[in-house]
Amino acid sequence: MYQQVAWMVSIVLIALLAIAFFYVVRQSSREGNGAAVAAATGRWRGRLLWGVTLLCIPVVAYTLTELPYARGAIANLGTVEVQAKGYQWYWEISQTELPVGKPIEFQVTSADVNHGFAIYDTDMKIVTQTQAMPGVTNVLRHTFEKPGTYKILCLEYCGVAHHSMMTELHVVAQ
Amino acid sequence: MNMQKEMPAVGAVKVYAAISGVVILLMMLFGLVMRMTQGQMLPIEPELFYQLMTAHGIGMVAIAGLGGSAVMWHFLGKYVNLRAGFAWANLAFFLAGVVLVLGGIFLGGFAAAWTFLYPLPANGMGQWGKHAAAAYMGGVLLVGVGMLLFYLESARAIMQKYGSFARALGWHFLRSGQDAPPATVIASTVVTIINIIAILIGAVILTMMLVNLYVPEIAIHPLLAKNLIFLFGHVFINSTIYMAVIAVYEILPKYTGRPWNVYKPFVWAWSATCLMVLTVYPHHLLMDYAQPLWMHIMGQIISYTSSLPVLALTLTATLGSIYRSNIKWDLTSALLVLSIFGWSAGVIPAVIDGTIAVNQVMHNTLWVPGHFHLYLLLGCVTMILGFTNWIANKEKAVGFSGLEKAMLWTFACSAFAYALMFLLSGQASVPRRWAVHLPEWLVYSQIASLFAAGVVISAMTIIVRAMGGIIRPARQA
Numbered sequence: 001m002y003q004q005v006a007w008m009v010s011i012v013l014i015a016l017l018a019i020a021f022f023y024v025v026r027q028s029s030r031e032g033n034g035a036a037v038a039a040a041t042g043r044w045r046g047r048l049l050w051g052v053t054l055l056c057i058p059v060v061a062y063t064l065t066e067l068p069y070a071r072g073a074i075a076n077l078g079t080v081e082v083q084a085k086g087y088q089w090y091w092e093i094s095q096t097e098l099p100v101g102k103p104i105e106f107q108v109t110s111a112d113v114n115h116g117f118a119i120y121d122t123d124m125k126i127v128t129q130t131q132a133m134p135g136v137t138n139v140l141r142h143t144f145e146k147p148g149t150y151k152i153l154c155l156e157y158c159g160v161a162h163h164s165m166m167t168e169l170h171v172v173a174q
Numbered sequence: 175m176n177m178q179k180e181m182p183a184v185g186a187v188k189v190y191a192a193i194s195g196v197v198i199l200l201m202m203l204f205g206l207v208m209r210m211t212q213g214q215m216l217p218i219e220p221e222l223f224y225q226l227m228t229a230h231g232i233g234m235v236a237i238a239g240l241g242g243s244a245v246m247w248h249f250l251g252k253y254v255n256l257r258a259g260f261a262w263a264n265l266a267f268f269l270a271g272v273v274l275v276l277g278g279i280f281l282g283g284f285a286a287a288w289t290f291l292y293p294l295p296a297n298g299m300g301q302w303g304k305h306a307a308a309a310y311m312g313g314v315l316l317v318g319v320g321m322l323l324f325y326l327e328s329a330r331a332i333m334q335k336y337g338s339f340a341r342a343l344g345w346h347f348l349r350s351g352q353d354a355p356p357a358t359v360i361a362s363t364v365v366t367i368i369n370i371i372a373i374l375i376g377a378v379i380l381t382m383m384l385v386n387l388y389v390p391e392i393a394i395h396p397l398l399a400k401n402l403i404f405l406f407g408h409v410f411i412n413s414t415i416y417m418a419v420i421a422v423y424e425i426l427p428k429y430t431g432r433p434w435n436v437y438k439p440f441v442w443a444w445s446a447t448c449l450m451v452l453t454v455y456p457h458h459l460l461m462d463y464a465q466p467l468w469m470h471i472m473g474q475i476i477s478y479t480s481s482l483p484v485l486a487l488t489l490t491a492t493l494g495s496i497y498r499s500n501i502k503w504d505l506t507s508a509l510l511v512l513s514i515f516g517w518s519a520g521v522i523p524a525v526i527d528g529t530i531a532v533n534q535v536m537h538n539t540l541w542v543p544g545h546f547h548l549y550l551l552l553g554c555v556t557m558i559l560g561f562t563n564w565i566a567n568k569e570k571a572v573g574f575s576g577l578e579k580a581m582l583w584t585f586a587c588s589a590f591a592y593a594l595m596f597l598l599s600g601q602a603s604v605p606r607r608w609a610v611h612l613p614e615w616l617v618y619s620q621i622a623s624l625f626a627a628g629v630v631i632s633a634m635t636i637i638v639r640a641m642g643g644i645i646r647p648a649r650q651a
């Protein structure tokens with residue numbers, strides 16, 4: 001979902017920027033009143049700074065309300081704990097058949113170098129990820145909403161067979 | 175002006191510009207080869223792919239640094255007394271470092287990516303040994319030492335002229351409204367401060383990792399290492415644009431007849447940037463869940479605030495300076511205006527990816543090279559090409575030939591489309607730094623290869639023609 005939002009917002013804003021450049025460049029070969037243009041530039045500078053500020057404050061505040069980081073222990077029973085460990089170049093996962101609709105806690109680490117633990121859905125879109133770092137356990141919580149075969153891909157470059165570091169999770173209805 | 179002092183510095187800037195052109199072209203070819211390999215249009219093995227990837231990354235970072243410092247040296251030298259020996263010393267360290275880096279990669283097989291993330295350099299799994307890793311990291315350290323000498327000299331020269339960094343940053347102007355330092359001096363001072371800090375931090379982590387290579391008992395905490403590497407890496411690469419943009423501040427007024435004035439928000443923005451650039455790097459570690467929460471939140475907030483002020487001011491000032499200015503268009507002025515578009519466009523997907531919720535599904539996908547190819551290829555490199563062309567034309571506005579117009583448009587459209595293909599791939603969850611792509615992803619790389627070829631052909635034409643202009647007078651002399 002966020003992929004589409006990011007793409008659409010980027011394209012629209014870049015297009016607006018391109019339009020501004022085209023417009024100004026088309027007007028560039030005429031001779032205008034330097035002082036008037038400088039004053040107008042100052043007004044546009046103010047508009048842009050205020051506009052961006054007013055746009056960004058709610059966006060930043062809103063997006064900070066749903067952070068992926070696990071905080072504190074999960075109290076509710078029924079959480080499935082899964083240990084995931086990256087090696088050059090394979091994954092060792094304590095349990096690969098997981099229930100749909102239940103919170104899963106992935107405790108992700110690495111035996112050697114940095115890896116990236118990314119979960120891809122059945123359409124090969126990333127649903128969530130964390131880093132797999134040696135000496136560190138990153139706690140990733142996720143609840144699968146649909147059954148199916150999910151894939152784990154390594155998203156941190158880890159050496160010559162990095163791209164073949166893939167495995168599967170089977171999410172089943174119970 | 176003392177001619178004897180000036181001439182060698184001009185010579186150094188020309189040599190910097192020439193080397194930058196050649197290396198940029200070579201690295202672009204590596205990029206084309208990588209995209210074609212990912213599109214299965216070239217039979218390159220993963221071993222070589224990851225070596226090319228490592229070389230492309232470090233090569234582009236280093237040459238953006240060298241090209242940017244050529245711009246800074248050239249224009250800062252008009253306001254303060256820089257000693258040419260330091261430019262040559264930087265170059266000597268640079269070349270020695272490059273030899274070591276290339277040897278480590280192509281003779282030693284080193285391929286841990288340019289970010290040399292600990293402890294991958296020590297874990298080549300037989301593809302490279304510790305001497306290859308040491309050659310690479312030692313080479314990067316040498317390049318850093320050269321740059322450090324360069325910035326220490328600019329710091330000394332700025333202090334000599336302005337008395338303090340505060341005055342060179344224009345803080346007195348905020349109070350009195352008098353004696354604003356030139357934009358070039360403000361930008362150079364910011365880069366000098368942040369890069370001295372960044373390079374020292376880079377030198378610390380590189381030295382620690384070199385020791386660890388040979389004495390593995392002296393281990394480093396991987397999360398600390400990652401923090402240090404990205405603090406160094408982010409500040410350094412960010413600074414390349416802040417140096418290169420000086421070309422826009424200095425050269426564009428020659429085409430528009432409108433001076434690049436320093437006003438109070440400009441001073442504020444650059445001073446704010448000085449602090450924020452040093453603290454924004456945690457946005458590279460948003461997916462390291464073990465990192466303290468406050469650093470994640472700071473990473474997102476500063477991502478939004480750090481890039482916007484200087485950019486918003488440079489963007490509006492650039493557009494305002496060309497609007498109805500009867501500007502003289504030639505390749506130089508067109509490249510410089512294009513570069514501000516590329517920089518501004520690149521910041522948009524970058525800031526979006528600095529949002530934690532987005533980063534969770536975009537981190538380490540091709541979205542990342544998407545945004546940085548916008549502001550490095552279409553921004554920083556384009557500024558350096560504009561500067562190189564300016565030097566090649568002996569710092570004069572010249573005509574705009576049909577061939578130049580064709581090459582400019584080819585370059586602009588190809589580079590833009592090339593970066594968009596990365597963004598589109600990232601949106602489709604295609605990972606970055608994968609030598610072999612899944613069948614459903616091939617089409618993105620194949621289309622991107624076409625645009626990469628357009629970039630290489632147009633950039634080659636622009637660079638080769640500029641080289642001619644740079645080398646010719648040297649032969650006559």
Ligand SMILES: [Cu+2]
Pocket residue numbers: 086089114115116154155156157158162165
């Ligand atoms: Cu891996």
